């Protein structure tokens with residue numbers, strides 16, 4: 572079986588640091604009785620690839636290791652479901668309500684494509700001893716937080732968690748089969764849109780090295796899977812509920828005085844229903860509020876705003892945001908949807924340093940969880956005690972807040988499907 576060869580310019584120093592980390596990982600896990608590799612909720616291809624790779628790596632380091640691959644939430648997108656079925660059918664779904672009961676059975680947890688202080692994984696709502704969170708491998712910007720894994724490898728400059736796992740696999744000199752290569756390749760491809768966004772040399776190395784080892788038939792089965800009818804119904808719903816808002820032109824926005832930063836008093840008033848939030852999080856609030864400040868950047872062209880009132884799966888919002896961003900002259904695509912008892916937010920932009928993650932965090936505030944990169948971000952607002960009508964009202968209420976952040980006026984909106992629309 573082939574091995575991955577590290578990039579030519581990979582320094583001896585970096586290599587020995589990596590070897591040390593793998594050595595630590597091996598000794599920290601050596602006598603655990605029940606290990607969980609945990610992906611973030613609603614895992615995407617990068618999370619599935621990184622989770623599967625870490626599971627294989629641990630099996631390689633510790634033969635016979637008692638290890639489970641798992642996630643919360645739901646794998647929705649047809650490509651992602653197919654990937655999970657073909658590559659990691661053994662992965663278990665741990666429904667959020669059962670997490671408090673299920674997680675204590677594991678005496679070691681390792682996070683991939685997320686980190687302890689992020690709000691998008693099962694540990695968030697559960698009291699789990701942090702000294703048993705052994706490792707977090709992530710490429711999302713770190714939050715200023717005391718909550719850390721014992722080994723924390725967070726590199727926000729990297730395009731995909733799968734890239735980091737490729738590095739681990741290479742350093743450990745673990746043989747790699749076509750299944751693992753295909754998973755990692757597709758994870759990187761999906762997160763970096765084929766190396767076209769948020770990419771560094773290490774991503775290019777991993778992508779090009781893995782490409783030679785890919786099972787092309789398997790990859791094609793994933794990428795060109797047949798789509799269920801509800802996918803098309805979802806697109807139709809989204810199109811009918813998409814508005815285009817014209818961005819003010821440059822002369823109107825000079826100074827940008829009225830684009831005031833987050834209104835803190837408003838956020839404070841809104842409060843939170845989420846009594847499960849960790850006390851630690853509360854303590855860090857002051858700190859995090861500062862971090863959540865977002866410098867408004869007026870948009871260019873149009874903002875596309877889609878409301879998905881009844882989503883059949885939580886990742887429909889990100890799928891639609893990806894699609895809407897491809898529309899010409901659209902610089903921001905925002906999808907706001909309702910899935911079960913929560914609002915799901917997905918934001919995409921083609922402005923490379925747009926701080927989309929911060930923008931979503933500044934809007935969600937204490938009412939939910941949010942995160943992301945410069946050009947793609949997401950958030951959740953839980954409304955457990957709200958009626959369906961209240962959820963719809965809350966969804967509508969988000970629209971002007973996003974437009975305000977982008978300096979686009981609500982009055983300048985036109986339905987996408989209106990023939991008179993621009």
Ligand SMILES: [Mn+2]
Nearest residue numbers: 617684732762
């Ligand atoms: Mn990722």
